[in-house]
Amino acid sequence: MKFRLTARTMLFLLVILLVLVIDVYPMLNMLLKSVQSTQGLTFQHFIDVFRDSRNIEAIANTFVVASSATCLSLILGTGLAYLTNLTDMPGHRFLRVLSVIPLFTPPFIYAMAWQQLFNPAGYANKLYMVMFSTREPLFNIYGPAGIILVMSAGSFATVFLITEGAFRQMDSALEEAGMACGATPMRVLKDITIPIMLPNILAAAIVVFITEISNFGIPAILGFQVSYYVLTTRIYEVLNEFYREDSFEAASAMSIILLVLALLSLWLKDRAIKQGRYEIAGATMGQQARVKLGIIKFPISIFVTILLLISSVVPLIAIGLTSLIKAYGLSPHFSNLTLANFTGVIGLSLVKKAFANSLGLSVASATIAVVIGTIIAYILTRTNWKIRRWLDIAVATPYALPGTIVALAMILAFSRPLPLLGISLYNTFWIILVAYIARYLFFVVRTVSAAIMQVNPDLEEAARISGATWYKSIRDVLLPQVRKSLISSWILVFSHTISELTLSILLWSAGNETIAVAVFNLQETGNLTSSSALAMILLLVSLGGYLLIEYVNQVNQLKTGQSIRIER
Amino acid sequence: MAYVELRNISKWYQGNTVVHDVNLKIEQGEFVSLLGPSGCGKTTTLRMLAGFVEPTAGEIYMQDKPLYSKIQGINIPPEKRHIGMVFQSYAVWPHMTVFENIAYPLKLRKTHKNEISAKVSEGIELVNLTGLEKRYPSELSGGQQQRVAIARAVVMKPALLLLDEPLSSLDAKLREKMYQEINAIWRRTGITVVYVTHDQKEAMALSDTIVLMKHGEIIQRGSPCDIYERPANYFCADFIGKANILQGIATVRGDSGIMISKDMFLPVEYIKEAEEGRNATFLFRPEHVRIIPEQVWNNGCHTGYSGLAGTITYRSYFGSYMEYGININYKTEIRAESNTQNLLEPGDKVFITIHKAITVQERED
Numbered sequence A: 001m002k003f004r005l006t007a008r009t010m011l012f013l014l015v016i017l018l019v020l021v022i023d024v025y026p027m028l029n030m031l032l033k034s035v036q037s038t039q040g041l042t043f044q045h046f047i048d049v050f051r052d053s054r055n056i057e058a059i060a061n062t063f064v065v066a067s068s069a070t071c072l073s074l075i076l077g078t079g080l081a082y083l084t085n086l087t088d089m090p091g092h093r094f095l096r097v098l099s100v101i102p103l104f105t106p107p108f109i110y111a112m113a114w115q116q117l118f119n120p121a122g123y124a125n126k127l128y129m130v131m132f133s134t135r136e137p138l139f140n141i142y143g144p145a146g147i148i149l150v151m152s153a154g155s156f157a158t159v160f161l162i163t164e165g166a167f168r169q170m171d172s173a174l175e176e177a178g179m180a181c182g183a184t185p186m187r188v189l190k191d192i193t194i195p196i197m198l199p200n201i202l203a204a205a206i207v208v209f210i211t212e213i214s215n216f217g218i219p220a221i222l223g224f225q226v227s228y229y230v231l232t233t234r235i236y237e238v239l240n241e242f243y244r245e246d247s248f249e250a251a252s253a254m255s256i257i258l259l260v261l262a263l264l265s266l267w268l269k270d271r272a273i274k275q276g277r278y279e280i281a282g283a284t285m286g287q288q289a290r291v292k293l294g295i296i297k298f299p300i301s302i303f304v305t306i307l308l309l310i311s312s313v314v315p316l317i318a319i320g321l322t323s324l325i326k327a328y329g330l331s332p333h334f335s336n337l338t339l340a341n342f343t344g345v346i347g348l349s350l351v352k353k354a355f356a357n358s359l360g361l362s363v364a365s366a367t368i369a370v371v372i373g374t375i376i377a378y379i380l381t382r383t384n385w386k387i388r389r390w391l392d393i394a395v396a397t398p399y400a401l402p403g404t405i406v407a408l409a410m411i412l413a414f415s416r417p418l419p420l421l422g423i424s425l426y427n428t429f430w431i432i433l434v435a436y437i438a439r440y441l442f443f444v445v446r447t448v449s450a451a452i453m454q455v456n457p458d459l460e461e462a463a464r465i466s467g468a469t470w471y472k473s474i475r476d477v478l479l480p481q482v483r484k485s486l487i488s489s490w491i492l493v494f495s496h497t498i499s500e501l502t503l504s505i506l507l508w509s510a511g512n513e514t515i516a517v518a519v520f521n522l523q524e525t526g527n528l529t530s531s532s533a534l535a536m537i538l539l540l541v542s543l544g545g546y547l548l549i550e551y552v553n554q555v556n557q558l559k560t561g562q563s564i565r566i567e568r
Numbered sequence B: 001m002a003y004v005e006l007r008n009i010s011k012w013y014q015g016n017t018v019v020h021d022v023n024l025k026i027e028q029g030e031f032v033s034l035l036g037p038s039g040c041g042k043t044t045t046l047r048m049l050a051g052f053v054e055p056t057a058g059e060i061y062m063q064d065k066p067l068y069s070k071i072q073g074i075n076i077p078p079e080k081r082h083i084g085m086v087f088q089s090y091a092v093w094p095h096m097t098v099f100e101n102i103a104y105p106l107k108l109r110k111t112h113k114n115e116i117s118a119k120v121s122e123g124i125e126l127v128n129l130t131g132l133e134k135r136y137p138s139e140l141s142g143g144q145q146q147r148v149a150i151a152r153a154v155v156m157k158p159a160l161l162l163l164d165e166p167l168s169s170l171d172a173k174l175r176e177k178m179y180q181e182i183n184a185i186w187r188r189t190g191i192t193v194v195y196v197t198h199d200q201k202e203a204m205a206l207s208d209t210i211v212l213m214k215h216g217e218i219i220q221r222g223s224p225c226d227i228y229e230r231p232a233n234y235f236c237a238d239f240i241g242k243a244n245i246l247q248g249i250a251t252v253r254g255d256s257g258i259m260i261s262k263d264m265f266l267p268v269e270y271i272k273e274a275e276e277g278r279n280a281t282f283l284f285r286p287e288h289v290r291i292i293p294e295q296v297w298n299n300g301c302h303t304g305y306s307g308l309a310g311t312i313t314y315r316s317y318f319g320s321y322m323e324y325g326i327n328i329n330y331k332t333e334i335r336a337e338s339n340t341q342n343l344l345e346p347g348d349k350v351f352i353t354i355h356k357a358i359t360v361q362e363r364e365d
Helices: A007-034 A044-051 A053-086 A092-099 A107-118 A123-131 A144-169 A172-180 A185-214 A217-226 A231-239 A247-276 A294-324 A340-347 A349-382 A388-400 A403-414 A429-454 A457-465 A470-498 A502-507 A515-524 A528-560 B042-050 B098-108 B113-126 B142-154 B172-189 B200-206 B224-229 B234-239 B294-301
Strands: B004-013 B016-026 B031-035 B057-062 B065-069 B083-086 B160-164 B193-197 B209-214 B217-222 B244-251 B257-261 B264-272 B279-284 B289-293 B308-317 B322-328 B332-338 B349-360
Touching: A007 A247, A007 A349, A007 A388, A007 A403, A007 A429, A044 A053, A044 A247, A053 A092, A053 A144, A053 A185, A053 A231, A053 A247, A053 A294, A092 A144, A092 A294, A107 A123, A107 A144, A107 A217, A107 A294, A107 A515, A107 A528, A123 A294, A144 A185, A144 A217, A185 A231, A185 A247, A217 A231, A217 A515, A231 A247, A231 A403, A231 A502, A247 A403, A294 A340, A294 A528, A340 A349, A340 A528, A349 A388, A349 A429, A349 A470, A349 A515, A388 A429, A403 A429, A403 A502, A429 A470, A429 A502, A457 A470, A457 B083, A457 B142, A470 A528, A502 A515, A515 A528, B004 B042, B016 B042, B016 B217, B031 B042, B031 B200, B042 B083, B042 B160, B042 B193, B083 B142, B098 B113, B098 B142, B113 B142, B113 B172, B142 B160, B142 B172, B172 B200, B193 B200, B200 B224, B209 B224, B209 B234, B217 B224, B217 B234, B234 B279, B244 B332, B289 B294, B289 B322, B289 B332, B294 B349, B322 B349
Parallel strands: B031 B193, B031 B209, B083 B160, B160 B193, B264 B349
Antiparallel strands: B004 B016, B004 B057, B057 B065, B209 B217, B244 B257, B244 B279, B257 B264, B279 B349, B289 B349, B308 B322, B308 B349, B322 B332
């Protein structure tokens, strides 16, 4: 086929060029930097990394924390999925709603909330000390145990959602068919139930593992106090060691290690999913026979409810309380409550600036990501360009990889002055914007391409043959069909970026703070009441975003039967 | 020059030939069906006419103007061809009402508002949808959506109307009703139509001309009657209607018939295009087979004729006729249609004679 350079082709090429600049170049550049020295290629940076015992420790800690949290999440998540889907435990609808609350809470805020409960002078510890008249706290949240606990509490809902899908897919007819063939219940479990469930559980485990090794907020808030570091926080630390000359090289070498870990996990997940995508034939699923728990179903239900209240609601109550209290440490009497924290923190010029920055960044990145992402989605679904596969990978990578790596790649790529313009993006508002777009473009591309795929290309062709130009066929026919997905993905990008910490904490500079950075810094300086007030505002904004998506989704589902998945 | 002309049109994708050297002339007002099994290139040909697929070679002319020409480097985009099209999936825009769907082509042509509503009403009337103007497609049945698609395609009085298997997703009853309606619309508008289908019944019922395609090539072009009565080869005969096949030597002298083997002669009442004394493949329709029960045959009613002996293998009841499978010589299976009286049972011994057969090229596969 002859290649014609039409306006449309030019537009597509422009967008692909943009993806090259903001996604592909930074990643490749970082790979190169990690093995580059003034003398040429070297593995010296890696050797240096392994020479420093603090780095080795961070790697080991990453493993310990991430795998423990994964195991714990797996147990809690599959257990809950089993109880709510396959047994007659009462209240399973309510429990399902309860369990997903942590997914909509930014992890660092969730960590702050837990920290206010279980720091040695936290609410829960104090309550315990008063009740049992002891001086020993119940649990000290600082350190690995606390990190693992908070990570698990924040992630088991992910496992729950994935395995729940698998449990629901399990038609009891599959098991009954096994029994009809003469298999004992144990054989059925071994030969049918577990093989069907396992790939999903495995995939869930790996998703959680990647989330944990990528997490910055939780180990930062609960680890810095006791100098306990994982890879992400160690990279942050190294970058902030200004006296070091090789901090960039060391950080990128460490990032590569994190990268390898992440890629390895992604590869494993891919394998697990490939092996385990069992398409269950037949359009309607048979009703699952629920296991009768008998009389113990009530105690179990109460126990699970308490557990979920502790993991989902109590931390948020704690942070809400701190945001309303005159000084952290005061008992929560009514007389000690005030709204001054909110008015005070909003009055801070730094916070005002941070709000303006965050709003600007979120609106701009959501808007730009929706425009570019829609064009990419169109290229992916409506053209047969060979580059599609690579484009898809290029867009997905910055989202799949730990944010710390993405931030570092941005620093390395854009610290030098841009060609032609002669200005450097580093230490400006713009590098944060580029990073946000690079990372969250994936949301738009995935949501919108799924929506475009639902639209029969005949609809656009019908417009063309009616006399519409390509542009008009998109404007009048395709975009109105996918409008809901455009709105949803805009909100999705907005609510992620408004509370984004991992990228922002490495990319911010004086005057360019985001709200999340402001919360984090206030928290680090010990100003708990102000940081909590600010966190509460942030929480409400991002929660509002999700509710809005849920609403758009429901309207959408009613009209077209499509739904858009939310993922944290 | 014909109204629409395809000259040496070919299309290949990565060395895979989908359409090969197609030449086709369509006269103004003609109803042409492109008929063939799936993968025969009929839809690709239609989409090349519409402008959605760029041919690899050749030229397309309409009203003496090139729509596509490889040599001249001309490729008019679909929106400028002034062609109407009805899609297999209807492609009725779900976010527009019936009125808005049908009005869209006119709107793009900057038609005046009053004229739009007049023309749309005319179109709605043409397809019998009056009263449903404000409905959304989701509130319409499949058949009604189909009508919207047709109205939308003809409202701008296109130079050519393309229909891509428009009835394939309707149920049998509705499909037959739509034959008549499409036929009526064609007669009332006098529009030139190219109709793609894999359903021979549809093509027979609707078209002036059937273009039979296979493996990207035109195998035969002719009126429905032509193709049924004088199929070019076994494929055509088999695709349109049912066909039986026998190999033998034609004899025209004296008794006309087929020598099936040295000592077996099958009398045929009418042989067309058979060259005497040559090996030939003979093709005959099930309705031209007469079945005579062995008993009747032996009673001597048919002295002077010889027939082929066979055994009934199956029987299927079709309401107005009965289809029998008859095994000849333990190797050839023949399908025969007969009335539904004097039923024969599988296993019954019979003799058959054939009234009418034609010779065709050797069977290809």
